[in-house]
Amino acid sequence: MPPMVSILVIMGQSKCTGYLAPVDFTTDLQTELSLRGITVLETHGRLFLCEGEPQDVVFAQDTWYDVEKVEYASINNAAEALRARGGEKGGRWSHYSLNNHRRGELILEKVPSVKIKKYNFLDPVPSTSIGVFALLSESLMLVSARTKCPLPFGEIHFNEDKINPPSRAYLKLWELFTLYKIKPNPGERAIDVGSCPGGWTWVLQTVGCQVVSVDKAPLDPKIAALPNIDFRQESAFGLRPQHIGKLDWFFSDIICYPDKLHELVLRWIESGLVDNFACTIKFQQPTDFETMFKMQQIPGSQIVHLSCNKHEVTWVNLKSLR
Ligand SMILES: C[S@@+](CC[C@H](N)C(=O)[O-])C[C@H]1O[C@@H](n2cnc3c(N)ncnc32)[C@H](O)[C@@H]1O
The missing domain is CATH 3.40.50.150 (Vaccinia Virus protein VP39)
Known part of the structure; x- marks a missing residue:
């Protein structure tokens, strides 16, 4: 099997943080990053890879810590790379689909994954952080073993009450x-x-x-x-x-x-x-x-x-x- 290469450095930076914009608010995130003096290194859809330590950014729906670019040779090889970064139990992973969606889902099947579920009001939400990966190509992925929000992509989905409240607010x-x-x-x-x-x-x-x-x-x-x-x-x-x-x-x-x-x-x-x-x-x-x-x-x-x-x-x- 070809060796797996981890590119720890994104465009020459030793520390890279990912900020994920809410759907439809990419421009707000971009403006806020600029006003805060945070340098954007790369953008991938609504994901902004930035230089430096994580900061509190309001228009980030989620923050990905210590983002790495990882080259992988196969689905199994990618899954190994994720498990190796997930600690003793291999972590809990989510797949942020950028490219090669099917391939990403096959990788996800081979690692411990975050169960996507709908919550009831005041249900306990996990307190441990989760990992996320996104495929850039058939052989290169972005990996963050720790994200700010314990739910995938910073979003919570509820079993809604369609009877009692008079508005969705x-x-x-x-x-x-x-x-x-x-x-x-x-x-x-x-x-x-x-x-x-x-x-x-x-x-x-x-x-x-x-x-x-x-x-x-x-x-x-x-x-x-x-x-x-x-x-x-x-x-x-x-x-x-x-x-x-x-x-x-x-x-x-x-x-x-x-x-x-x-x-x-x-x-x-x-x-x-x-x-x-x-x-x-x-x-x-x-x-x-x-x-x-x-x-x-x-x-x-x-x-x-x-x-x-x-x-x-x-x-x-x-x-x-x-
Ligand atoms: C988005 S709605 C609020 C929805 C509400 N939180 C809910 O859960 O149903 C905004 C409300 O602000 C109210 N509003 C606007 N100006 C106001 C004012 N000066 N004083 C009190 N309410 C005001 C409007 O009448 C409107 O009902």
């Missing part, structure tokens, strides 16, 4: 609570602004929150009739934190310009009455990176692009991280 909170494990405890008090028709309010009510739900438009009557929901039909921008009182959580899915949301959350942070925040930053064209970076700099903040976020990202600010 509930999936954002399902993902935040299930995959990121960022979630209120039963009995906590939350405000949900921009709540209509009521998907988020419904999720918060199902996890046991006392919910103040605010929108200029009315809530779906089915949601408004649930217990522990205090609906107020008014503008979120006119609310005074002192009139609402102490809150464990502030949620916002309001449609507004990012700088208006930034102003709003600063007002609630400054009130000292809110412990934790989870808000959607919704973008127009062009994407307002300036405000996104400002919000990321607020102490205790992290920003993620959830699988079900479209041209928007989710800003989280936790008291425990402040």
Whole structure:
């Protein structure tokens, strides 16, 4: 068998990190990488291979650590190379299909693989990292033995509830609570602004929150009739934190310009009455990176692009991280 060659160096770089853009948001990832001064070495579809150590990049749906290019001679030979990089048990692998799809699937059959499944809300998600490979040709593949997200390609898929929630926006909170494990405890008090028709309010009510739900438009009557929901039909921008009182959580899915949301959350942070925040930053064209970076700099903040976020990202600010 010809020797297997591992090309540890991609275009002369000793450390290579892969960032995978969400479907349809390749341009946003490319702009963010450039604004962060990260050098792109190669692109393969929505995968950007970059110089240097991994950084927190919002528009990366997943991050591949220590990417290598590996030459292989056969399917068995490729599988051996993956198992050798997977630790004692050979790892858990996913196949990101770039080229030679069938060949990649045959390699995947020969290594321990990540089972693709749909999750229920709050199902435990594996905490160990997984590996990924992508074939560049019949004899060359990209390999990362460790990715940031424990699920393939940074995506979670749910068994959806097609009956109770009045909109599909509930999936954002399902993902935040299930995959990121960022979630209120039963009995906590939350405000949900921009709540209509009521998907988020419904999720918060199902996890046991006392919910103040605010929108200029009315809530779906089915949601408004649930217990522990205090609906107020008014503008979120006119609310005074002192009139609402102490809150464990502030949620916002309001449609507004990012700088208006930034102003709003600063007002609630400054009130000292809110412990934790989870808000959607919704973008127009062009994407307002300036405000996104400002919000990321607020102490205790992290920003993620959830699988079900479209041209928007989710800003989280936790008291425990402040
Ligand atoms: C994307 S929808 C929210 C969906 C909701 N999270 C759900 O799960 O059903 C955005 C909402 O923001 C509301 N909105 C826009 N401006 C607002 C304002 N100034 N105050 C309160 N709500 C506002 C709109 O009425 C709309 O219902």
